[in-house]
Amino acid sequence: MMHFNKNEGSEEILKTEMDYERPRPQKDGPCGRWMGILMLLGTVGMVISMAILFVMCDDLVKKVTKVENSVSSLNLYLNKSSDPVTNGSPEKRLSDIEKLMNNLGSSLSSLTSKQDLRRLDEKLISRLNELKVQINTKSSSGMCQAGYGSSCYLFSSITLNWMEARDYCKKQGASLLKFDGSDEEWGFLTRTTGTVPHWIGLTDQTTGQWRWTDDTPYTDKNRWDVGQPDDWKEHGLGEEGEDCGHITLRQTLNDAHCSSKYNCICKV
Structure with a gap:
């Protein structure tokens, strides 16, 4: 006849239940490992990309x-x-x-x-x-001795008659001066010429009306000196009157005999 030890049976049952309830460690599968690596690489790549983008x-x-x-x-x-x-x-x-x-x-x-x-x-x-x-x-070519606005100017160092002055400017690729009538340009011109007379591109020799060398009329009376132009004929230089215009030493306009010798102003 077999006898069972009560205490031994109880301990065996308790041990069996504890073994059943204890969680068993599980090994990571290959998918889990690769997922972790990819997440790490993605994070590193994002940081590097942001740094490069910032630098760029x-x-x-x-x-x-x-x-x-x-x-x-x-x-x-x-x-x-x-x-x-x-x-x-x-x-x-x-x-x-x-x-x-x-x-x-x-x-x-x-x-x-x-x-x-x-x-x-x-x-x-x-x-x-x-x-x-x-x-x-x-x-x-000697131009741009002085500049105003978008134009260049040449103030000759030699004296010429009016026709010679006109031809001299043409050889420089310019024209005997035609100014725009503004106070700003006039002030620039008179400051630069000082008290030395200079021929400009004004004449009434052909039509009897004061015109520029490009044949456009000059009608501004404010630049002429007092009593000018007067077409004075008592100059002793011939029968012709005063048909060419110049800037005077008083920084006004005057008509003079075209054979007179003055400096000149060329403009591009």
């Missing part, structure tokens, strides 16, 4: 700012180019514009990764090169 945006902002500064500098210089005192000789103005052009070209070259910016680069550089050639041509 910052670099682009700096390049655009550099281009804007170059354009602003060029515009500022060109707006001041009418002042012969602050800008000096034609050679110095040409040198200054070349430097500004080089700075702008260097700035634009860093933005040519896009087609529209490349076209802008080419257009601006082409226009600036045209300006450079134009200024260089005027400098080599």
